[in-house]
């Protein structure tokens with residue numbers, strides 16, 4: 001009896017280990033660098049040997065593909081409509097990073113009927129075996145559609161710049177996430193800082209306000225300095241980590257990737273994989 005229970009526990013553990021960490025990258029304010037971080041962090045994790053999928057669920061200008069220089073022909077909405085399989089929409093980006101475009105699929109999902117959702121959820125379940133990390137590039141703000149993706153996962157990276165307006169908006173989104181998902185693991189990246197000190201000061205300020213009003217803090221993952229290489233790389237449609245591998249930005253992002261990958265508390269958080277994730281997105285979209 002005990003052996004059986006132990007075997008079952010082992011099986012469950014094995015299943016947990018084989019599901020990817022699904023990490024949503026979001027912000028309060030727009031234009032703070034989510035897409036750049038999503039793309040380059042994904043690539044940094046690939047460089048470390050992880051199997052990574054980047055899912056663009058930005059509803060405005062879905063632009064991870066532009067930064068990457070890849071152009072997916074199909075997106076999630078084709079899968080939801082049953083016209084394409086999930087494998088048809090996966091595009092291979094630089095270094096073997098897999099890219100999935102969300103497109104208008106995010107809106108379509110709210111209108112699915114139960115069986116379509118079930119068929120969709122089953123079809124994506126197979127991806128659990130293929131990836132160690134799934135990075136979601138979301139649009140910014142407290143828009144319901146964006147929030148559904150952010151709240152459907154337990155790991156979030158909030159991006160802010162050191163500007164007071166961006167920090168205030170970051171505070172706003174973090175507060176909402178903690179209110180709805182008290183067990184969320186929320187990390188912070190300060191982008192476009194002019195010095196490490198400025199970034200740290202911004203993170204400390206945010207954490208002290210969070211401590212005071214929400215009684216919680218976020219984990220400071222690190223900073224990315226303001227760097228001309230980034231806009232240049234974007235203009236060239238090349239991720240900075242590939243175009244300028246030894247730039248300060250690339251090294252900062254690699255440091256953030258190492259921190260994230262080595263975070264044992266997050267990686268041991270039970271994660272139920274793609275099917276549960278999309279079921280939660282669906283439920284949240286319909287509230």
Ligand SMILES: Nc1ncnc2c1ncn2[C@@H]1O[C@H](COP(=O)(O)OP(=O)(O)OP(=O)(O)O)[C@@H](O)[C@H]1O
Nearest residue numbers: 030031032033034035036192225226227230231234
């Ligand atoms: N560290 C940086 N240094 C200099 N420029 C940067 C940096 N990070 C991002 N940028 C620039 O800032 C702009 C916005 O970046 P990005 O598109 O990644 O933001 P976003 O948060 O995804 O925006 P949106 O809210 O519209 O999705 C881009 O032009 C990008 O090149």
Ligand SMILES: [Mg+2]
Nearest residue numbers: 034035058063
């Ligand atoms: Mg973006």
